[in-house]
Amino acid sequence: MKKHNFSAGPSILDESVIKDAAAAVLNYAGTGLSILEVSHRGKEFTATMEEARRLMKELLDIPEGYEVLFLGGGASLQFAQVAMNLLKTKAAYVDSGTWANKAAKEAKLFGEVVSFSSKADNYVWYPKPWLTGEVPSDIDYLHLTSNNTVYGTELRYDPDVKVRLVGDMSSDIFTREVDIAKYDLIYGGAQKNIAPAGATFVIVRRDALGHVDRPLPTMLDYRTHVDKDSMYNTPPVFPVYVALQTMKWYKELGGVKVLEQMNLEKAAILYDEIDRNPLFRGTVNTEDRSIMNVCFVMSDAYQELEKEFYEFASARGFVSFKGHRSVGGFRASLYNAMPKSSVEYFVQTMKDFERKVAK
Known part of the structure; x- marks a missing residue:
């Protein structure tokens, strides 16, 4: 895997x-x-x-x-x-x-x-x-x-x-x-x-x-x-x-300009899903969001599903996405070497978990 x-x-x-x-x-x-x-x-x-x-x-x-x-x-x-x-x-x-x-x-x-x-x-x-x-x-x-x-x-x-x-x-x-x-x-x-x-x-x-x-x-x-x-x-x-x-x-x-555009695109893909998906919410003010470390938690109504989502995503090959021990939740770090395809697959995993919960 x-x-x-x-x-x-x-x-x-x-x-x-x-x-x-x-x-x-x-x-x-x-x-x-x-x-x-x-x-x-x-x-x-x-x-x-x-x-x-x-x-x-x-x-x-x-x-x-x-x-x-x-x-x-x-x-x-x-x-x-x-x-x-x-x-x-x-x-x-x-x-x-x-x-x-x-x-x-x-x-x-x-x-x-x-x-x-x-x-x-x-x-x-x-x-x-x-x-x-x-x-x-x-x-x-x-x-x-x-x-x-x-x-x-x-x-x-x-x-x-x-x-x-x-x-x-x-x-x-x-x-x-x-x-x-x-x-x-x-x-x-x-x-x-x-x-x-x-x-x-x-x-x-x-x-x-x-x-x-x-x-x-x-x-x-x-x-x-x-x-x-x-x-x-x-x-x-x-x-x-x-x-x-x-x-x-x-x-x-292509240098730093190319890297910046790649990272802005990756972060936008994940933040858009966090904002759309009712199971999740971001944790910081929108205007100050990091494009390197995307931090989020389960929405208030779904907090009891945190462990279940972690296990669901882990089973698909995602590793090291728990939030820092001092804050909890989740943290997806999108450093330069992170391919867009991995971010897209993570978003698909969030959508699939949403459908699973809705059943």
Whole structure:
């Protein structure tokens, strides 16, 4: 039976990328060695790292003055590393969900934090303080977590503000065109739309670094990794290789514009069914719906059918579509590698379950 992987992360990868990765595990770049055992200082992997950094710059149209890094530690380490390197006195954080809240918590260790939150409303809407003129002018940066994987909200544009931005784009990088020049730094775990778990990408403006007075541990100073081209210590070799294969696939598809249209179409197919089908309902404000993580529950009159629907869909090959343990319900993650056919089959499954209940 074909499996349809709606995992929120580590997430689905394209089949061609997985085959390339599997081949490299056996024989990497004609070396006769596995990618799992080669030296990261060897010419083959040095070339892989250089190409991965270059291709990310190309696909995201990253302007001059920025560096691309591939590091370890995940986005959760970046919560502290960002503030350690950029927060001098005060920053503002848009608290749009679980991970944004965690990022703000870490930042408070290094300076004052102003927060704009929808937590009191269970994160069903995305805060936009720039629309109400609330963004302070004296902050070092405004931090955004563009996609809320747990609750299913998303900001799909780069706000116009008079301060620099920092963006956690772990789960929606490569799903829309981003105006990189508005940001001091963009970061994310690669395990959503790029690679298996283990790599973290950072896009950082070089002249944003070196302005804090606090001493920085060598490994947590972005300048260390900029100066050494992400090779100061042993990088996450295998995830970087897979990231390169994924980005090559993105380029073959036509780049970010094509990916965005594909994702908008997939999300619309599923949201339309959620809105039509009386058994289900969405959980967040319509205007803030994520196209990456579609969160929904059984309608109030059918809540007792949640387990039955889960078993019904699981029997058809759908996996990892339970909602986050903190919110329940269902979550269909539609990352770039998710084919439209799987979304269409899921919608058909919802319709079939509706007919089953009606009998």
